Amino acid sequence: MLNAAPPALPASPLWLPFAPGPYRPAMGLIARPLAELTAFGADYPAQMAERRALLDLRRGEVFAVLPGSEAARREALRVIAGHLRADRAAWFAEPGGMLENRLTGERWNLAAPEGDPLECAGRLVQEDLCLLDPDSAALTAAVLCFPSRWRLADKLGRELAAIHARVPLYAERLERPVARFIAALAPGRLVERFNWTIHDGSALFQPEADGAHGPAVTAETAPARLHLRVERQTLSRLPETGAVLFTIRTRQVALAEVVTVAGAAAALAAAVRGLPESVAAYRGIAPFRAALLAALDRVAPQG
Incomplete structure (x- = not known):
């Protein structure tokens, strides 16, 4: 049956995580089963083609590691591969001891992968993959093909407080809760959160x-130029090395498509109006905020 075509991918997710009303900085963590480590969708072929191109042609911009992270990088590949075998078996198989990606036709020798193990993992899934040191939670390695206005080279080796130094209200509202959560995160748990801009x-x-x-x-x-960009992020602790695996699954949809969902235009308009100026500027929304709201109000006029 391995020669049969793999089952069709599910529809690409359309996450709408914005909440109306005043902006409230929060971690927004939701517990999920480990089987939901990745989120596959119909955009898999296009995103994976772009990831391959970036890793082949701009590797220094999208892949970076620090010495001392070797064991965590190997474990991350084992965890990702095990998840694909167990939870995405419709699209991944193991003929002859190789991991076969039935969606792309690629085969991987995971016992001796070409290149870095973390890069190999990043060529299997749509998620960007970041590893945090088990003690300091500093960023020690990453495959980051789809950054949202930040550069991997600027963040590598930094602890979370430094990584988020530019984020409005992070130091005042989120730095301590995030540090406590990371320190307490136990193996076997998976949590999910969303960012949007x-x-x-x-x-x-x-x-x-x-x-x-x-x-x-x-x-x-x-409607045509602006795109809702949503990141589904997950956090889990690798059981052997204790490193934290931070995944980022990015989905970007034109505003014209978003407003076809019932209630989405009104909810997004309310969320954008609730953003403090500092947050709107940080997210890059400030230059076109008025135009965005005018477009949304045409679909869902304010009451």
Whole structure:
């Protein structure tokens, strides 16, 4: 049966994690079964093609490791591969001791992978993969193909407080709860959270902090130009090394598609209005906030 075509992928997720009302910084963690470590969707072929291209052509920008993270990188590959065998068996098989990706036709010798084990894991799933030191929670290794206005080279080796230094209200509201949670995170647990923002353009690889430059967004051009960008993030602790595996699954959808969902335009407009100026600026929304709200209000006028 291995020669039969694999089952179709599920529809790409359309996450709408914004909440109306005043902005409240929160961790927003939700416990999930370990089987939900990854989120596959119909966008898998396109995203994986882009990941391969970035790793082949711009590897120094999207892959980085520190000495001392070797064991954690090997364990991360074992965990990802074990998850795919157990929970994504419709698309992954093991003929002759190889891990076969039935969606791409690739085969991987996981006992002796070509290149770095963490890079190999990053070529199997849509998620970006980051490893945090078990003691300091500093970022020690990552495959980061789809950054949202940050560069891996700037964050490697930094602890979480330094990584999030630019995030409004993080130091005041989130630094201590995050540190406590990471310290207490036990193997066998998986938690999920979501981040969202709006980008001008559809590029998934966006390392530049100032975003795209082009003609000013208007209410007329906003539905096609602006994209809701959502990151599904998970945190889990690797059982052998104790390193924390932080995954980021990115989904980006044009505003024109988002507003077709009942209630989405009104909810997004309320969430955007509730953002403090500092948060809107940090997320890159400030330059087109008025145009975005005008476009949303055309779909769902304020009462």
